[in-house]
Amino acid sequence: MPEKFVLRSTLTSPFGRKVRMAAEVLGLMDRIALLPADPQDEADTLRRQNPLGKMPCLLLADGTPIYDSGVIVEYLDQIAGGDRLLPAGGLARIKTLTRARLADGITEAAILVVYEGRFHEPGQQSERWLTHQRGKMLRALAAFEAAPPDSGKTDLVAIGLACALGYLDWRQPVEWRAGHPRLVKWLAEFAKHEPAFERTRAPNS
């Protein structure tokens, strides 16, 4: 019987969505049970599974935790036979991983902007910090605008970028649509090409 996994993640986590999308595309979702986590709850077992207290975290059948999202997707790709979401080796793999990290960096900066609002009282937020994070998002978006991925291809880069843009649309840490027409077109086309994008959208997001 194929091994079953537990994925510690909420439906709204953009990095959790990345893993859920990858699992859908690889046909592995029926082996994964979603168990929500609360990173702010110190009693949540998430902090023992991943000492960083971050989701997503994949638990193997014997309880071994796998994180972060990039490593989880690499693992899922491997058990699905490999070479599906990222090239198996060589410089092509390294280039894909680098672009995927760039997409993840948009999400990371977006999350930090959201947390700035969540962890500080109104009026206590650092405009300098927010501008710093928005600069990261805008530079990374400009890089993707200059060279968007192939909208007919679902790989680690496309999945990460789609989750990043979906999160920007939902939380609005920065306005991205007006200044990035090629990315707007890319996301619309990718969403048509890859049904897992809409299937993994969190309710009300």
Ligand SMILES: N[C@@H](CCC(=O)N[C@@H](CS)C(=O)NCC(=O)O)C(=O)O
């Ligand atoms: N690099 C990590 C980032 C994960 C991450 O930032 N997750 C957020 C939710 S989307 C989280 O758990 N934040 C809680 C915290 O930072 O304490 C990954 O790719 O999995």
